[in-house]
Amino acid sequence: MSALVEKMRSIDRSAEDTQRAPGLGWAVLMLLALSCLGIGIYSYSFIVRFGMQYTGLNRPVGWGVLITDFVFWVGIAHSGTLISAVLFLFRARFRTAVYRAAEAMTVIGVMTAGLFPVLHLGRPWYAFWIFPYPNSRHLQINFRSPLVWDTFAISTYFCVSTMFFLAGLMPDAAALRDNSKGWRRRFYALFAMGWRGTAEEWRHHGRAYLFFAAFATPLVISVHSVVAWDFAVSIVPGWHSTLFPPYFVSGAILSGVAMVITLLIPIRRAMKLEAIITKPHLDMLSRVVLLTSLILTYSYSSEYLLALRAGAGPERDTLLYRATGAFWPFFWTMVLGNCIGPLFLFFKRVRASLPALLAISIMVNVGMWLERFNIVVSSLEHNRVPFDWGTYHPRLVELGITIGSFGWFFSWFLLFLKMLPSVSIAELKEEAAHDLKHVQSEVTAHAA
Amino acid sequence: MRHEPGVLAVFKDPSDAGRAVRAAHAAGQRDVRAAMPAPFPEVLEAMERPPSIIGALTLIGAMVGASLGFWLTVGTALALPMSVGGKQVVSLPAFMMIIFEVTVLVGGFSNFVGMLIGAFIGRRKSRMPEDPRFLRDRIGVFLPGASGSMHALLRTAGAEEVRDVS
Structure with a gap:
């Protein structure tokens, strides 16, 4: 039997093994995720029943943990598109083994992020007011507001990343469909959309995939730029900065790729995908973490250098307050997680050590959540005049909702792992053929 | 089949x-x-x-999306002319974000639908x-x-x- 056939069969077997009935570990994790989700729903019920008084929000701090969560989850949602679209356009081959899980993370991340502006309203049943629709009250939304841009950006990002995800899934679902029975066969047939693998189908699929990548690349930059403009178009010190969009985009990629690593390390072990998601793949991802961490460190430095250089003023005061005020431990933990921890990735031994890589990725995730908290809260606590200063203490309800968001995210992700192939079967086969051909031509050249 | x-x-x-x-x-x-x-x-x-014609479909979709975005923002502003924050009623720089997002949204949809239709027709035309x-x-x-x-x-x-x- 040819080496290619053997390799393709092994890829099929690995993908099919991930679809077996879930074990005890999966069930325990799912129960944990659903419990967290339950905590979130219970916590939010207080806001629905009694209003925003159950949060720590006050005047002047009108944005707190819920907006922090929103920005955090949008950031998490960025890596999937980076890995699938941007690396696809650059023909970075290491993306093949990891992009499906990252894409799923994107779709679920946007689903999670999209909840928060609605939750933050306090009266979520009025959320439809943000959408433009003909109404008899002559009320129209303000298209000049970045909050409206956000609605458009997030919903577009959700739609495009979902279509991108489904387009990549079609051939793999077809491969699994033909080898399964019962409800699973019908389930995969739904995602395969009649796929038979003909050359005509591949011709259109390849072209459409390229256009999706071309659309998704500027989209991913626009989405987090819009999130940055939520802050930057205001005149609040610490927010009003032209640095914000690139700074937010690099932070989003950092947190997203760190989350991909955090998820992939346990997944590859639990689902026995070590032969497909290899250490060199994780090594390449950790290099992306290192690069974006350096860009972020540069952004932090330039933000502070300019504020300090400008002399006395609200910008300088607010940024000093951020580093030394009530939440100083948050600031320095953020520096540790986002700037210092990733520096260890310069060492090959650290990049090759999975426990070290996992620890650094988790540190980055914690650091990135704290970064968003620092930006949101410290600027509002320490505005231009002392008359307008205040304090904010997150309440249990807000923390419960944050825990619930993790429960929501992981429930969907665990479901994805058991219902859909977590690696791209078709692209792995294409890679295998390419690699074998390369090896054969090298052997032939060597023999000649 | x-x-x-x-x-x-x-x-x-x-x-x-x-x-x-x-x-x-x-x-x-x-x-x-x-x-x-x-x-x-x-x-x-x-x-x-020959190369797939999906590119043309996507381009048409993107152009329709850009027009829709333009119509939605400028049309709404003109239908309800209200100056907010000292900005002009038709504030094109601010509207560009909406126009861009709607362009990508409709372009993406036409790309996806074009792929599904192309694959369906291709499957029927070249039965195996x-x-x-x-x-x-x-x-x-x-x-x-x-x-x-x-x-x-x-x-x-x-x-x-x-x-x-x-």
């Missing part, structure tokens, strides 16, 4: 399948069809099919005898209307299995 009679060859190696497609073309077989588990460039290039191996580990090359004379050509190209289908 019904298909025409012809000759079906099964290949293990994409290069062999590509070679068979080229040889069939050279032997005067104009209609050559193939199915495979992954987009192997050796086979797809040998098919010598069904074989689950073509989604797993083999490449199928089907020559509709071909007779036994093509067997030798396909075997020479490296086919592991050649058979007439009716």
Whole structure:
């Protein structure tokens, strides 16, 4: 039997093994995720029943943990598109083994992020007011507001990343469909959309995939730029900065790729995908973490250098307050997680050590959540005049909702792992053929 | 799915399948069809099919999206002329974000729908005898209307299995 056939069969077997009935570990994790989700729903019920008084929000701090969560989850949602679209356009081959899980993370991340502006309203049943629709009250939304841009950006990002995800899934679902029975066969047939693998189908699929990548690349930059403009178009010190969009985009990629690593390390072990998601793949991802961490460190430095250089003023005061005020431990933990921890990735031994890589990725995730908290809260606590200063203490309800968001995210992700192939079967086969051909031509050249 | 009679060859190696497609073309077989588990460039290039028209559909979708975004923002502003924050009623720089997002949204939808329609039409136009191996580990090359004379050509190209289908 040819080496290619053997390799393709092994890829099929690995993908099919991930679809077996879930074990005890999966069930325990799912129960944990659903419990967290339950905590979130219970916590939010207080806001629905009694209003925003159950949060720590006050005047002047009108944005707190819920907006922090929103920005955090949008950031998490960025890596999937980076890995699938941007690396696809650059023909970075290491993306093949990891992009499906990252894409799923994107779709679920946007689903999670999209909840928060609605939750933050306090009266979520009025959320439809943000959408433009003909109404008899002559009320129209303000298209000049970045909050409206956000609605458009997030919903577009959700739609495009979902279509991108489904387009990549079609051939793999077809491969699994033909080898399964019962409800699973019908389930995969739904995602395969009649796929038979003909050359005509591949011709259109390849072209459409390229256009999706071309659309998704500027989209991913626009989405987090819009999130940055939520802050930057205001005149609040610490927010009003032209640095914000690139700074937010690099932070989003950092947190997203760190989350991909955090998820992939346990997944590859639990689902026995070590032969497909290899250490060199994780090594390449950790290099992306290192690069974006350096860009972020540069952004932090330039933000502070300019504020300090400008002399006395609200910008300088607010940024000093951020580093030394009530939440100083948050600031320095953020520096540790986002700037210092990733520096260890310069060492090959650290990049090759999975426990070290996992620890650094988790540190980055914690650091990135704290970064968003620092930006949101410290600027509002320490505005231009002392008359307008205040304090904010997150309440249990807000923390419960944050825990619930993790429960929501992981429930969907665990479901994805058991219902859909977590690696791209078709692209792995294409890679295998390419690699074998390369090896054969090298052997032939060597023999000649 | 019904298909025409012809000759079906099964290949293990994409290069062999590509070679068979080229040889069939050279032997005067104009209609050559193939199915495979992954987009192997050796086979797809040998098919010598023109580029998909999805690009044009996507472009039209994106242009419609840009127009919709423009109409939505400027139209709403003009229908309800209210100056907010000292900005002009029609504030194009601010509206560009909405126009961009709607462009990408409608362009993305037309790309996806175009792909589904293209795949559906392609599947119906180039029907292949069904074989689950073509989604797993083999490449199928089907020559509709071909007779036994093509067997030798396909075997020479490296086919592991050649058979007439009716």
